[in-house]
Amino acid sequence: MLDYLARRILVMIPTLIAISVITFIIIQLPPGDYLSTLIAEMESQGEAVDPAKIEALRAQYGLDKPMWEQYLVWATGMLRGDFGYSFEYQLPVSDVVGDRVLMTIVLNFATILFIYVVSFPIGIYSATHQYSVGDYGLTFIGFLGLATPNFLLALILLYFANVWFGTSIGGLMDPSYIDQPWSFGKVMSVLEHLWVPVVVIGTAGTAAMIRRLRANLLDELQKQYVVTARAKGLPPFRALMKYPLRMAMNPFISDIGNMLPQVVSGSAVVSMVLSLPTTGPMLINALQSQDMYLAGSFLMFLAALTVFGMLLSDLALAWLDPRIRLGGGTAR
Amino acid sequence: MTVHRYERGAIVWDMARGGLGLLVTGLPLVVTPMATTMTVIFGALATLFGVYVVRTWLRTAQAVEVDADGIRRTGPLEIDIPWADLDSMGLRYFSTRRDKNAGWMELKLTGNGKKLPVESSIDDFEGLVRHCMLVSRRKNLELSETTLDNLRALGLMGPAPEADGSDGPPSFDSSGHIAPKLEPGLRQGIGRQGIGPDRDR
Numbered sequence: 001m002l003d004y005l006a007r008r009i010l011v012m013i014p015t016l017i018a019i020s021v022i023t024f025i026i027i028q029l030p031p032g033d034y035l036s037t038l039i040a041e042m043e044s045q046g047e048a049v050d051p052a053k054i055e056a057l058r059a060q061y062g063l064d065k066p067m068w069e070q071y072l073v074w075a076t077g078m079l080r081g082d083f084g085y086s087f088e089y090q091l092p093v094s095d096v097v098g099d100r101v102l103m104t105i106v107l108n109f110a111t112i113l114f115i116y117v118v119s120f121p122i123g124i125y126s127a128t129h130q131y132s133v134g135d136y137g138l139t140f141i142g143f144l145g146l147a148t149p150n151f152l153l154a155l156i157l158l159y160f161a162n163v164w165f166g167t168s169i170g171g172l173m174d175p176s177y178i179d180q181p182w183s184f185g186k187v188m189s190v191l192e193h194l195w196v197p198v199v200v201i202g203t204a205g206t207a208a209m210i211r212r213l214r215a216n217l218l219d220e221l222q223k224q225y226v227v228t229a230r231a232k233g234l235p236p237f238r239a240l241m242k243y244p245l246r247m248a249m250n251p252f253i254s255d256i257g258n259m260l261p262q263v264v265s266g267s268a269v270v271s272m273v274l275s276l277p278t279t280g281p282m283l284i285n286a287l288q289s290q291d292m293y294l295a296g297s298f299l300m301f302l303a304a305l306t307v308f309g310m311l312l313s314d315l316a317l318a319w320l321d322p323r324i325r326l327g328g329g330t331a332r
Numbered sequence: 333m334t335v336h337r338y339e340r341g342a343i344v345w346d347m348a349r350g351g352l353g354l355l356v357t358g359l360p361l362v363v364t365p366m367a368t369t370m371t372v373i374f375g376a377l378a379t380l381f382g383v384y385v386v387r388t389w390l391r392t393a394q395a396v397e398v399d400a401d402g403i404r405r406t407g408p409l410e411i412d413i414p415w416a417d418l419d420s421m422g423l424r425y426f427s428t429r430r431d432k433n434a435g436w437m438e439l440k441l442t443g444n445g446k447k448l449p450v451e452s453s454i455d456d457f458e459g460l461v462r463h464c465m466l467v468s469r470r471k472n473l474e475l476s477e478t479t480l481d482n483l484r485a486l487g488l489m490g491p492a493p494e495a496d497g498s499d500g501p502p503s504f505d506s507s508g509h510i511a512p513k514l515e516p517g518l519r520q521g522i523g524r525q526g527i528g529p530d531r532d533r
Contacts, residue, residue: 003346003436003451004426006384009377010353011428079360081367225477243477314428322424322438323481 004318012307019303020078024071027292027299033063034087034290061087074293078300084293088286093297097279101301103172104278107201107267110194112259114202115209116252122206123213127248128240130218142207154200154273161196168193170275178277197274201267205259212251220244246320253317257310333399336460338391342453346388353381396450398463403441405448417444421468421475423461423482437482439464462488 032040035058039049058064062073074084083093122142126135161167168174173189180186220226221244229239268280279298286295357377360366366374394407402414420442427435437452439461450460465488468475475483483489 002380002384002387003438004428006353006380007349007428009380010349013353013356076364079364079366079370081370247477318424318426321478322426323478 001318005315008311008314012311015307016304019307020075020300021071023296023299023303024067024074027287027290027296028067028070030290032290034292035061035063037290038087061085074296078297083297086286086291086294088289088291088294093294096294097282097297100277100279100282103276104267104280106190107172107194107197107276107278108260110198111202111205111267112256114198115205115259118202119206119209119213120252123210124217124240124245126210126214127217127221138210142210144207145203146207148203150200150204150270151273153203154196154270157196157200158274165192167196172197172276172278197267197270197276200270200274209252209255212255213248216248216251217244220247250317250321253320254313256313256316257306260305260309333397334456334459334463336396336398336450336454336456338394338451338454343388343392346391346453347385350381350385350388354378354385357381396448396454396460398460403448403464411446411448413441413443413446413448415467415471418464418467418471418473419443421464421473421479423479423486425482425485437461437486458486458488461486465489 035054039054042049055064062070065073077084081094083097085091086093086096089096122138126138129135158169162169171178172193173186174193177183177186177189221240223244226239226244229242230236234242267276267278268284270276271278271280272284279301283295283298285291286298357374358381361371361374361378390408394405394409397404397406400415402412402416402418404410404412418441420440422440424438424440425432425435426438427433429435437457439450439452439457441448441450441464450457454460461483465475465483480489
């Protein structure tokens with residue numbers, strides 16, 4: 001396993017470097033830069049723009065330097081914990097982001113947990129009770145969740161949460177706790193508000209996961225070794241848990257890597273609708289205003305999350321199912 | 333007795349990999365002042381690659397010996413597992429590619445309170461695995477389905493029951509464990525001493 005870990009991380013390092021380069025190029029691709037956007041805005045409002053001041057600002061922000069030099073400053077700065085300067089907020093990126101990264105991690109972790117906790121038992125039930133009323137009912141609910149647009153579900157749940165539970169509209173906490181230090185009351189307020197976005201973002205993922213677990217488990221349950229095991233009197237629960245479930249769990253594990261970026265990007269739209277203090281809305285604003293270091297840092301954060309998720313899922317898969325696939329060779 | 337050593341080419345590649353990893357993660361620690369979080373992450377990775385390099389270097393002086401009494405790793409960090417004490421055998425396959433190609437296998441033996449991992453970059457890996465498989469069969473050790481699949485991939489066992497339907501279902505013991513099926517040629521290899529095929533003697 002040490003071999004696997006070392007080799008897998010060795011693959012991960014150039015991937016992250018390549019992503020950082022591509023991210024930087026992408027955020028530089030639109031014509032102009034933040035100052036061009038600022039000038040255009042000021043001119044559209046009829047304000048005079050002093051070219052000397054613009055040049056001074058360009059030099060101050062390092063926008064007059066070649067792209068590779070800007071990249072190196074940004075990339076090495078990240079190692080020091082300096083993610084650059086947000087032009088729009090006139091603050092270091094780390095100060096602008098503040099609690100948003102933590103909130104994003106909390107929201108997405110809770111969403112993934114929700115997806116797993118809900119879809120696992122339902123998937124098993126649907127596979128072991130194929131074509132039963134329960135199977136049809138849960139499948140119907142799953143498809144309903146898959147088909148309902150997130151923003152619509154968000155608005156509906158927001159309304160009912162307010163009417164039934166008195167939860168304040170929007171945000172991840174009661175307005176009285178915003179910008180206040182962390183306390184027990186603030187944590188409870190976050191938990192009170194968290195379930196709406198978690199259910200909204202997680203519903204589609206849950207439905208997809210249920211279908212995949214059901215299909216995989218059905219395939220396994222129809223194999224001869226399961227039939228034989230049951231024919232020989234192995235208790236049904238053991239005949240299910242011992243091998244078929246373990247084999248059917250592979251998509252659960254391999255999906256961790258794919259799920260992280262999906263959940264994070266999916267949560268961006270929901271965050272806009274629910275006014276959540278997560279990274280999604282800020283990323284969209286940063287991209288619109290060409291606030292390159294802020295946008296670049298967010299994109300890098302998402303990329304790192306994806307690569308880390310892939311690493312986790314690969315490690316879990318290697319531990320759970322280290323089988324050769326026919327057609328794959330063994331290196332000597 | 334057979335003696336197996338890690339192939340020089342594989343060791344050189346592993347050293348190169350480990351060295352590159354150590355360089356990429358260790359150099360920034362020395363050259364650039366870093367944030368605490370980054371220092372912890374890079375430090376952990378550099379330690380991992382350091383252990384990997386040391387482990388690879390130790391392999392240049394290690395050999396795996398197999399005989400009628402047991403299996404042992406000689407050289408630094410010696411391990412000896414007599415066949416009588418063999419508790420489990422696992423054969424795992426790893427690949428860093430999504431298509432699962434170009435991977436490597438690891439044979440893991442436990443017994444006598446010790447673990448002996450052997451990688452497929454060792455010479456005559458199949459012979460070594462065959463030997464261990466025959467011993468595990470003789471001792472009626474449980475082999476996981478993963479191990480059985482990997483043994484089949486190495487050509488050391490017959491096809492899975494699902495593959496042609498003619499081999500019949502796998503045998504289950506009273507606790508619900510799958511018992512391995514050996515191909516006919518290998519059954520003959522279990523001699524009076526129950527060690528393995530003649531060419532391993």
